[in-house]
Amino acid sequence: MTLTSDQENLSLIAPELPEILVRRYRLLRKIYYSAPVGRRSLAAYFQVGERVLRREIDILREQRLVAVEPRGITLTEAGESLVTSIPPSLKSFLGLTVLEEKLVKLLRVKDVIVVPGNLENDPIVLWEMGRAAARILRECLKPGIVLAVSGGTSCAALADMLSEAPAPSDITVVPARGGLGEEVDYQANTIAARVAQKLKANYRLLHLPDFLSQEALKMLLREKKIKEILDLINSACILVHGIGTAEEMARRRGAAPEVMEMLREKGAVGEVFGCFYNSRGEIIEHVPSLGLYLEDLGNRVENVIVVAGGRKKAGAIVAVVGNHPRDYLVLDEGAAKKIMELYGETGVNF
Amino acid sequence: MTLTSDQENLSLIAPELPEILVRRYRLLRKIYYSAPVGRRSLAAYFQVGERVLRREIDILREQRLVAVEPRGITLTEAGESLVTSIPPSLKSFLGLTVLEEKLVKLLRVKDVIVVPGNLENDPIVLWEMGRAAARILRECLKPGIVLAVSGGTSCAALADMLSEAPAPSDITVVPARGGLGEEVDYQANTIAARVAQKLKANYRLLHLPDFLSQEALKMLLREKKIKEILDLINSACILVHGIGTAEEMARRRGAAPEVMEMLREKGAVGEVFGCFYNSRGEIIEHVPSLGLYLEDLGNRVENVIVVAGGRKKAGAIVAVVGNHPRDYLVLDEGAAKKIMELYGETGVNF
DNA sequence: AAAAACGGGTCAAAAAAAGACCCGCATGGG
DNA sequence: CCCATGCGGGTCTTTTTTTGACCCGTTTTT
Numbered sequence: 210m211t212l213t214s215d216q217e218n219l220s221l222i223a224p225e226l227p228e229i230l231v232r233r234y235r236l237l238r239k240i241y242y243s244a245p246v247g248r249r250s251l252a253a254y255f256q257v258g259e260r261v262l263r264r265e266i267d268i269l270r271e272q273r274l275v276a277v278e279p280r281g282i283t284l285t286e287a288g289e290s291l292v293t294s295i296p297p298s299l300k301s302f303l304g305l306t307v308l309e310e311k312l313v314k315l316l317r318v319k320d321v322i323v324v325p326g327n328l329e330n331d332p333i334v335l336w337e338m339g340r341a342a343a344r345i346l347r348e349c350l351k352p353g354i355v356l357a358v359s360g361g362t363s364c365a366a367l368a369d370m371l372s373e374a375p376a377p378s379d380i381t382v383v384p385a386r387g388g389l390g391e392e393v394d395y396q397a398n399t400i401a402a403r404v405a406q407k408l409k410a411n412y413r414l415l416h417l418p419d420f421l422s423q424e425a426l427k428m429l430l431r432e433k434k435i436k437e438i439l440d441l442i443n444s445a446c447i448l449v450h451g452i453g454t455a456e457e458m459a460r461r462r463g464a465a466p467e468v469m470e471m472l473r474e475k476g477a478v479g480e481v482f483g484c485f486y487n488s489r490g491e492i493i494e495h496v497p498s499l500g501l502y503l504e505d506l507g508n509r510v511e512n513v514i515v516v517a518g519g520r521k522k523a524g525a526i527v528a529v530v531g532n533h534p535r536d537y538l539v540l541d542e543g544a545a546k547k548i549m550e551l552y553g554e555t556g557v558n559f
Numbered sequence: 560m561t562l563t564s565d566q567e568n569l570s571l572i573a574p575e576l577p578e579i580l581v582r583r584y585r586l587l588r589k590i591y592y593s594a595p596v597g598r599r600s601l602a603a604y605f606q607v608g609e610r611v612l613r614r615e616i617d618i619l620r621e622q623r624l625v626a627v628e629p630r631g632i633t634l635t636e637a638g639e640s641l642v643t644s645i646p647p648s649l650k651s652f653l654g655l656t657v658l659e660e661k662l663v664k665l666l667r668v669k670d671v672i673v674v675p676g677n678l679e680n681d682p683i684v685l686w687e688m689g690r691a692a693a694r695i696l697r698e699c700l701k702p703g704i705v706l707a708v709s710g711g712t713s714c715a716a717l718a719d720m721l722s723e724a725p726a727p728s729d730i731t732v733v734p735a736r737g738g739l740g741e742e743v744d745y746q747a748n749t750i751a752a753r754v755a756q757k758l759k760a761n762y763r764l765l766h767l768p769d770f771l772s773q774e775a776l777k778m779l780l781r782e783k784k785i786k787e788i789l790d791l792i793n794s795a796c797i798l799v800h801g802i803g804t805a806e807e808m809a810r811r812r813g814a815a816p817e818v819m820e821m822l823r824e825k826g827a828v829g830e831v832f833g834c835f836y837n838s839r840g841e842i843i844e845h846v847p848s849l850g851l852y853l854e855d856l857g858n859r860v861e862n863v864i865v866v867a868g869g870r871k872k873a874g875a876i877v878a879v880v881g882n883h884p885r886d887y888l889v890l891d892e893g894a895a896k897k898i899m900e901l902y903g904e905t906g907v908n909f
Numbered sequence: 910a911a912a913a914a915c916g917g918g919t920c921a922a923a924a925a926a927a928g929a930c931c932c933g934c935a936t937g938g939g
Numbered sequence: 940c941c942c943a944t945g946c947g948g949g950t951c952t953t954t955t956t957t958t959g960a961c962c963c964g965t966t967t968t969t
Binding site (some may be wrong): 218219220222224225226227229230233234237244268269271272274287291294298299302 | 567568572574575579580583584587618619621622624637641644645648649652662865899
């Protein structure tokens with residue numbers, strides 16, 4: 210006996226309803242993020258004709274949710290308050306709330322937030338995930354703690370969406386890892402600095418390549434400055450990180466073909482901090498570097514906030530966050546549903 | 560600060576939504592009550608073209624909620640379970656749940672059930688009210704008690720919708736009043752008997768005209784049989800009754816023009832058991848009869864279940880049930896919203 | 910000052926919905 | 940037993956809605 214959600218009930222007698230709701234919500238959200246914005250760019254974004262978008266806008270205008278001005282389309286006050294207040298209703302209606310509950314039990318984590326939409330289809334979903342993660346982060350902050358943030362687009366989204374309001378006193382933000390040769394916007398250092406700025410907190414950076422030989426690492430550890438920061442990182446109370454798919458991360462690190470093959474053989478699906486996980490959640494390989502040093506970081510911090518989205522990340526998410534009762538998991542509808550599919554429970558039907 | 564319901568949120572971005580939901584639900588409900596039923600009669604009932612109704616049916620059939628057979632349209636199993644399980648979701652969505660809460664506080668009664676729809680537009684609403692009242696009645700039943708039911712269409716609906724299942728042992732059903740020269744189907748005696756039959760309980764009838772002179776009454780009270788039943792009625796633990804508008808009840812009792820005028824002058828709005836109430840809830844007049852005898856019945860029973868619907872009854876409902884903390888009130892959306900209007904709180908917008 | 914982008918208007922094409930009517934068939938009453 | 944009734948389904952035309960395409964005057968930006 211599975212308890213039926215409102216969504217199942219109401220969608221049955223009005224099958225066109227979820228589509229309408231999601232469409233309008235996405236439109237409203239897009240305007241929220243890129244106002245003032247013109248019809249044509251909106252139409253292009255959603256890949257619909259200009260005329261059909263116009264009709265939608267007309268409806269939203271009649272509801273006094275958007276204002277249409279010569280500069281473009283903007284949300285009214287009512288529209289803004291709606292776009293921030295509606296997600297709970299919408300999530301409940303779309304069955305995402307029950308999905309969250311299922312995932313909490315399935316993955317045995319502390320809490321799960323499922324953001325409507327699919328990251329792979331709509332870039333805004335990433336921002337929404339950032340917002341959700343930022344909200345959780347704010348709740349976890351306490352005076353005097355150390356906050357470690359990792360790199361990647363997901364964490365960058367968190368930094369972007371974090372509101373600019375002071376945090377509890379004496380918080381230090383540190384990168385959870387070194388550089389990875391990525392774009393600077395997505396490096397842990399950059400993100401740590403931006404988060405610290407938003408929180409009006411202190412921050413320390415780790416100017417160190419992520420990939421390093423054991424010898425080089427040992428030598429560097431004798432450097433007082435570096436040792437200091439590494440200790441700081443290891444004393445972190447909160448850890449925020451994304452999740453990579455094994456294949457893409459290996460490729461991005463420029464792994465040799467034989468390494469790729471080895472990873473595939475061992476069944477690597479997910480990656481975090483240079484540690485590769487198989488689908489049973491075991492670490493099967495780590496790059497010889499800080500990964501070694503940071504490997505058990507996740508075991509000591511009080512709160513871990515994991516942010517990841519997109520259907521292709523589903524396997525990696527399951528591998529990485531499974532059975533971690535202190536983890537908060539923020540993901541998108543696409544990944545969440547894919548996970549349920551992996552577990553054979555088709556769950557909500559769309 | 561009024562808490563916003565899901566309805567307000569979602570209806571804002573999809574204004575056509577409540578209409579669709581209500582339309583489909585009414586259709587489903589109508590089929591439920593009159594299956595197997597044909598397209599044409601359904602179209603006539605809802606006063607729409609046959610073709611538009613057909614489209615609705617097609618949608619419901621695609622959802623596998625109805626089965627279309629040569630004999631007519633029937634609900635599938637899924638449809639039946641939906642039509643009985645959906646009202647909570649729908650009510651919450653339409654804001655009726657918050658309406659119920661407001662009315663409980665406003666009228667200071669034990670509980671309020673608002674049934675979707677308007678009795679004056681859709682006769683089925685009466686049946687739904689009957690179902691809701693029947694459910695409450697079942698909850699109130701205890702072994703050995705006496706149940707008094709009144710007359711009228713609302714109580715008749717309760718009797719109709721009461722499921723045919725045994726009640727706790729040794730329950731006696733009695734009419735709460737005598738006859739009123741109405742159709743036999745709506746007389747208290749008839750209804751009491753039908754309720755008893757459904758509950759598989761005992762019943763006693765009161766073969767006495769409702770309108771009687773004091774002398775005649777006194778004489779009849781010497782009759783042992785009659786006295787017995789009246790005592791039984793007065794020992795009732797549960798009372799079920801409807802509510803009449805003062806004007807209509809006076810007319811139906813064949814009151815003389817001068818009496819009508821007097822009632823109007825005194826501001827009579829509601830009637831129960833021959834007692835006329837003004838809008839402040841005071842009894843301003845009662846017909847010389849059992850009313851006298853039964854006047855304070857309502858003050859002694861443990862549970863009172865009041866069933867009334869239609870916008871025109873709003874005033875009467877407020878007058879009669881105001882400030883009775885042991886009353887359950889079952890009414891329809893029409894009456895409920897009209898009551899809120901009377902109180903100046905427009906509340907939900909349609 | 911020029912160029913780009915904005916919303917709004919308009920008109921024809923296309924699609925969807927609605928109305929009207931007929932047909933074969935199962936059912937139920939005579 | 941048969942026939943009249945009411946059933947769903949099909950189909951046609953008409954009407955309404957939706958969509959696409961394009962232009963225009965104005966504001967904003969560069």
